[in-house]
Amino acid sequence: xxxxxxxxxxxxxxxxxxxxxxxxxxxxxxxxxxxxxxxxxxxxxxxxxxxxxxxxxxxxxxxxxxxxxxxxxxxxxxxxxxxxxxxxxxxxxxxxxxxxxxxxxxxxxxxxxxxxxx
Numbered sequence: 001x002x003x004x005x006x007x008x009x010x011x012x013x014x015x016x017x018x019x020x021x022x023x024x025x026x027x028x029x030x031x032x033x034x035x036x037x038x039x040x041x042x043x044x045x046x047x048x049x050x051x052x053x054x055x056x057x058x059x060x061x062x063x064x065x066x067x068x069x070x071x072x073x074x075x076x077x078x079x080x081x082x083x084x085x086x087x088x089x090x091x092x093x094x095x096x097x098x099x100x101x102x103x104x105x106x107x108x109x110x111x112x113x114x115x116x117x118x
Contacts, residue, residue, distance in 0.1 A: 007031060 007027040015021040046052035068080040077083070084096035093099035093107060 007030060010024060011027050011031065013020075013024075015024050043052065043057075047054075064081055068082075070076060070079050073079070078095075084092060087095060089111075090104055090108070093104050099107070
């Protein structure tokens with residue numbers, strides 16, 4: 001399999017047919033499953049290193065799950081924990097990472113430079 005046939009490359013290509021869309025969904029499912037496996041491994045490492053307590057994790061997880069259902073406040077659509085991951089790159093920099101205008105500008109310049117080189 002060549003690079004152009006890899007899951008990574010295919011994930012970011014537009015789907016022109018139902019078959020391609022189905023293939024892309026399979027690629028996304030594979031990628032998500034792999035990320036979930038990494039999360040499970042990281043949780044286990046944190047436990048083994050004594051950096052994660054099951055009771056604290058349980059309570060924090062329940063709290064987050066409840067908060068994701070909250071509709072309180074004027075910007076309640078920003079409350080769910082998945083919200084930052086739905087943002088475009090510049091909005092993610094600004095909202096999730098609190099990047100300032102100079103950092104955002106530098107990011108845009110770096111992206112433009114990398115695109116020109118590749």
